[in-house]
Amino acid sequence: MRTYKKRLQTFAVFSVLCVVLFSACVTTPKKENNDQRKAEAHYKLGYAYLTDNRLKKAYVEFQTVLNLEPRNKQALNALGLITSSPGFKEYKEAVKYFNRAISIDPNYSEAMNNLGAAYVNMGKWDEGIKYFRRALKNPVYAEPESAYYNIAYAQYMKGDYAGAVITLKGTISRYPEFPGSYYVLGLVYIKQGKVQDAIDEFNKALKIVPEYAGVLWELANAYLRQGENEEALIHFRKIIDSGSDDERSRKALEYIELLRD
Template sequence: MNKQTRWTDRGCFASLPPAILVLGFALLQLGGCASHPAQSNGSTSATPSTGSAEADKNAQIRLELAEGYYQRGQAEVALSEVGKALDQAPDYVPAYTMQALIQMSLGQNPQAEQSFRKALSIAPNNADALHNYGWFLCTNRRYAESFTMFQRALAVPGYRYPERTDLAYGVCQYRDGDLAGAEKTLRAGFALDPANPALSTNLALVLYRQNKFKDALFYIQRVNSGKYASAQSLWVGVLIARRSGDALDASSWTTQLEQRFPDSREAIAVQQGRFDDPSLLPR
């Protein structure tokens, strides 16, 4: 799996094709990143062999087709291709994980959970399945269960993407009201991937919520001074700069927000002076 992280103007978005990113992070909505189910590659995925290299290869081809259909908005066709992959290799864990992600995007939560559980019954230490199941549980406000899944993923020997799980884990701690825990987890992710704007933005927001304005300013500056600045990151930057007394950044980010994203709700809020509007930040 390519470790290169893709981004959108809405924020995070994953270490895989955007289609399989059913978790819209949208920065300030504080979503986690869903991950494409990795292929069998040793301890990282802990995916057992189906016993047939040809069957695995054929299943992988079907999964690639499924991704293509999903990217074109053909989720049902994508699910059909995943089904064909499982016909080729019934114990192919990446297929169950992808199936679950697509089902999540369709709002088929019972089916998605069944798919996640099937994947983990075959490979209990598959870090990708653990990560994505953790995010599924988080989006359904089953926070304690989600934390367990994230912790298990992070404990998998050789796991290649701990920063991705730190992001999702920290976001879910924030949603559960544990700001101190979220700060600690997001800082751990930032230490591993300081160039990740999703980690910097979420960490800045968590610090802002704790009235640590100077510290928050450091992290949001990293995002808003680069190419990944969004309407949401600029809005957060404006709020932080105003509270930290940084008039220069507050003015600069306000101008960028109004010029680059004039129709965004954040730009409209700036124009109306609604800097205390709670609806513009997640609870």
Template sequence: MKPYGFVRAVIIILIFGSVSCTATLEMQKKQAKTSRNLGEAYYCQGNYPSALGEFLKSETLYPGDPFLQNDLGLTYMAMGKMDLAVKSFKKALEIKPDYAPAINNLGTAYLNKKEWDTAIRYFEAVSENLLYATPHFAFSNLGWAYYNKKEYSLAEKFYLKALDINPNFINALVGLGKTYTVMGRSPEAVATLEKAVKDYPRLGQLYLELARAYTLSGQYKKALNTYEKAVEFAPDSAIAREAETEALKIREFR
């Protein structure tokens, strides 16, 4: 074979090899996306083991998908596997450093690990991202982190920021009501939690927090009625047991 013929043959092999590899990668990405979509459907149904199975299958096909890594983190978090959740969210951010939902989710995982200062660092970062479509999530999460650090003025500040953006955001309403209660500001606690109950009338946790605010303000009859509502809307739960215990204390000591 003449030299130019050999070179030509090598070039042809390289071209077809490259095309073949590209086609294979595109096929793997398509299959990975199909598994990811199925996993997301399972996740939305609360079927976390099946979701995890699909996400792991997707990861073997194409691990460089930041949205998949975020999905994995959310699933691990829902299953109580916080260390694995942190690892997956960090993988998502290695692939796409400006992926704001993954930054917020990583902060949430650290909240669940009760690593408040680390969580605050991530929430502050995402709250400054002008492209983040739901900054009230980050502000509310900052409120919860500072609440747990017993820095209640800062907790109030960030809950109010969240409510400036979305006045009906339930996490911020509950957090702000709890903050006012622990600060002894019962009129504000009652007003905040009454609004929350009006917006979300079937959540037992809201009635429990509102009953505590009524108790703080000395409105014992309202408190007892509201504890009963907590039990009604969250039967056979920790919320119901807390409501029954606290209602009994009012009856015993009044």
């Protein structure tokens, strides 16, 4: 079974490739090799910063890679991820980086998927879906489940609940171990007033990734809607126990205090 924990987000799914550097031919092989070694070192450092969520430091390292190798598509993709992250939210800049990466490699599905996610974060649902579908046209794309998930999430956000259900059920049949599909299907069912169905889907996601914070939050609130306060309390506590320091955790603590009274 794949490990999906680190790739899951409550909006669109992003992915980063490990370093594979390509250089254009130049007339000074010695300088090329030296620049390539430097670029690889800076990329690895940037990748380490990125995975540790030290985004500003990662940004500097990937920019250094581009100074050495302007056509490094992985560095461009990484810069797009950083600038479209919640800490930056510079989506127009992200779109430029992803498009530059795709111009270098028109079959770069990871960048297409990430470009689609940037458009979704800008509220451009149909534009996002277009790029998710483009990513899926590549038969060797390593993570098609991410693009299918993103299509369904965009459909959900634009209010096309019937379309999202069709996409999600197809994705689940192909990739039953991908928890994000159950999560978004649960969100759709909440919108449709099918609270118990939503609870069932959220629990399926938690069987795969028990600490999936977004699911824990939605499941706790679904139990509240059903009047099952004890179950809601259990899941609010799990959010606190996860150790995450965000708005969701603070709200979970408020609910715990209210439910205790």
